[in-house]
Amino acid sequence: MNVLIVFAHPERESFNGGLADVAKESLQAAGHTVELDDLYREGFDPVERAGHYAERVDGNYFAPLTEQRAHFERGSLAPEVQREISRLEWADLVIFQFPLWWHAQPAILKGWFERVLVYGGLYSGSRRYNRGHFQDKKAMCSVTTGSPEQAFMPFGRAGNMVEWLWPMHSSLYYVGFDVLAPQVSYGIQGGGIRYQDESVFREQLEQNKTAWAERLPGLFSEASIPFTGWNDWDENGVLKQTHPMRWRP
Amino acid sequence: MNVLIVFAHPERESFNGGLADVAKESLQAAGHTVELDDLYREGFDPVERAGHYAERVDGNYFAPLTEQRAHFERGSLAPEVQREISRLEWADLVIFQFPLWWHAQPAILKGWFERVLVYGGLYSGSRRYNRGHFQDKKAMCSVTTGSPEQAFMPFGRAGNMVEWLWPMHSSLYYVGFDVLAPQVSYGIQGGGIRYQDESVFREQLEQNKTAWAERLPGLFSEASIPFTGWNDWDENGVLKQTHPMRWRP
Numbered sequence: 001m002n003v004l005i006v007f008a009h010p011e012r013e014s015f016n017g018g019l020a021d022v023a024k025e026s027l028q029a030a031g032h033t034v035e036l037d038d039l040y041r042e043g044f045d046p047v048e049r050a051g052h053y054a055e056r057v058d059g060n061y062f063a064p065l066t067e068q069r070a071h072f073e074r075g076s077l078a079p080e081v082q083r084e085i086s087r088l089e090w091a092d093l094v095i096f097q098f099p100l101w102w103h104a105q106p107a108i109l110k111g112w113f114e115r116v117l118v119y120g121g122l123y124s125g126s127r128r129y130n131r132g133h134f135q136d137k138k139a140m141c142s143v144t145t146g147s148p149e150q151a152f153m154p155f156g157r158a159g160n161m162v163e164w165l166w167p168m169h170s171s172l173y174y175v176g177f178d179v180l181a182p183q184v185s186y187g188i189q190g191g192g193i194r195y196q197d198e199s200v201f202r203e204q205l206e207q208n209k210t211a212w213a214e215r216l217p218g219l220f221s222e223a224s225i226p227f228t229g230w231n232d233w234d235e236n237g238v239l240k241q242t243h244p245m246r247w248r249p
Numbered sequence: 250m251n252v253l254i255v256f257a258h259p260e261r262e263s264f265n266g267g268l269a270d271v272a273k274e275s276l277q278a279a280g281h282t283v284e285l286d287d288l289y290r291e292g293f294d295p296v297e298r299a300g301h302y303a304e305r306v307d308g309n310y311f312a313p314l315t316e317q318r319a320h321f322e323r324g325s326l327a328p329e330v331q332r333e334i335s336r337l338e339w340a341d342l343v344i345f346q347f348p349l350w351w352h353a354q355p356a357i358l359k360g361w362f363e364r365v366l367v368y369g370g371l372y373s374g375s376r377r378y379n380r381g382h383f384q385d386k387k388a389m390c391s392v393t394t395g396s397p398e399q400a401f402m403p404f405g406r407a408g409n410m411v412e413w414l415w416p417m418h419s420s421l422y423y424v425g426f427d428v429l430a431p432q433v434s435y436g437i438q439g440g441g442i443r444y445q446d447e448s449v450f451r452e453q454l455e456q457n458k459t460a461w462a463e464r465l466p467g468l469f470s471e472a473s474i475p476f477t478g479w480n481d482w483d484e485n486g487v488l489k490q491t492h493p494m495r496w497r498p
Contacts, residue, residue: 010299010313011310013310040296046360047357050259101297101362102423103416104416107357108360110351110355110360111295111359111360113351117351129406148485148486150485150486151487153486153488154494155477155492157477157486157487163412163415167351167352228404228405232404236400237399237407238399246404
């Protein structure tokens with residue numbers, strides 16, 4: 001299988017970089033082909049703006065979706081966007097490796113969604129969600145946190161990881177990916193607040209790498225996260241009256 | 250009072266721009282001082298990277314929080330970061346005006362958190378959450394969506410707005426802001442998917458502007474969104490056994 005690792009950390013030698021290496025080595029050893037897509041090293045510009053579109057449909061008013069659709073159809077998207085789309089078309093599985101910064105993926109990866117997942121090309125009308133463009137592919141997050149795992153208990157200090165990743169998981173599902181459960185490496189202290197002494201911290205890094213290495217070979221046979229889909233919604237996008245989840249407030 | 254509007258849309262003439270104008274005019278008419286902070290027009294770079302730090306603590310390994318703390322203490326943060334911090338110190342209320350892109354704020358605004366809310370300067374140790382730096386100030390989101398309101402019903406097609414804004418709300422609370430309920434303008438079609446005919450759409454734009462204008466004068470007397478805080482957590486950041494919310498799974 002083909003695996004794309006989208007890596008979003010400014011320091012290649014960071015623990016995030018180490019987890020990307022673990023994934024690459026482990027998956028290659030299992031016979032897969034792996035490409036590492038280092039957004040920082042490639043200088044990816046995450047800001048969706050008029051300047052990315054050479055000959056605009058409307059030169060006076062910048063409507064991102066209008067320009068995305070037109071430039072996709074003309075084959076005139078920015079080269080880095082075309083390259084990212086080609087990588088996605090090639091991949092069977094996409095792993096996003098990043099630190100949780102301000103309760104979400106780093107800006108360089110947030111803007112990757114805004115620029116790369118182009119309207120008209122990778123989604124439109126009913127070609128979304130479980131009928132989305134990438135519906136035969138899998139995607140997942142491998143994420144590190146500064147705070148320790150205990151603080152992520154329900155209503156705890158650091159909040160709930162299911163909630164922090166829900167927007168990104170939903171964006172991946174929006175374009176059709178089957179989303180696998182995230183790999184979360186807690187308590188990775190990247191130079192700031194320190195919760196533990198150095199030896200406990202070092203040991204934890206190794207435990208996280210080992211846990212990830214052990215999970216990787218089985219990824220392709222894992223069940224994906226369930227979402228509601230086209231058959232669950234009425235024509236207005238509202239959950240059908242008959243759906244069992246309508247009991248919830 | 251002093252109000253800062255942080256505006257994150259690439260087109261000044263967009264409906265988002267119109268809502269920013271409504272806020273500015275309405276608040277000025279009520280006697281407040283308002284500054285519009287246009288991230289796109291100012292060319293804000295949302296990517297946190299080594300190049301923003303002139304003389305690094307460690308030139309071989311880039312640890313963002315280490316550099317943020319050191320450069321804050323030395324007064325050598327990038328000029329645009331210093332300017333944003335000054336604006337926040339000046340403001341009594343910060344309104345973030347942006348479109349919901351891929352289930353969150355646009356990358357230019359996501360990276361604003363990463364670069365501007367500097368470790369050591371605006372948070373550290375126990376100076377977070379309800380003991381945070383900005384605990385005497387208010388903040389809120391004014392957000393537009395492409396999908397219509399019905400699709401945002403629980404488990405509906407477009408998901409739940411409480412969930413989409415929860416990461417950003419939590420980030421604001423992390424640095425001490427009292428977070429007001431968001432102003433959500435649904436069904437604003439920025440050049441892409443169209444759900445309604447043109448006349449319904451135009452009417453809806455006006456309704457959204459009117460609703461916002463009517464709410465604005467009372468903002469300073471609104472109650473803020475409740476969060477758990479230092480008195481609710483034990484020393485590990487876990488919700489105390491005695492806390493009433495421990496009944497939840």
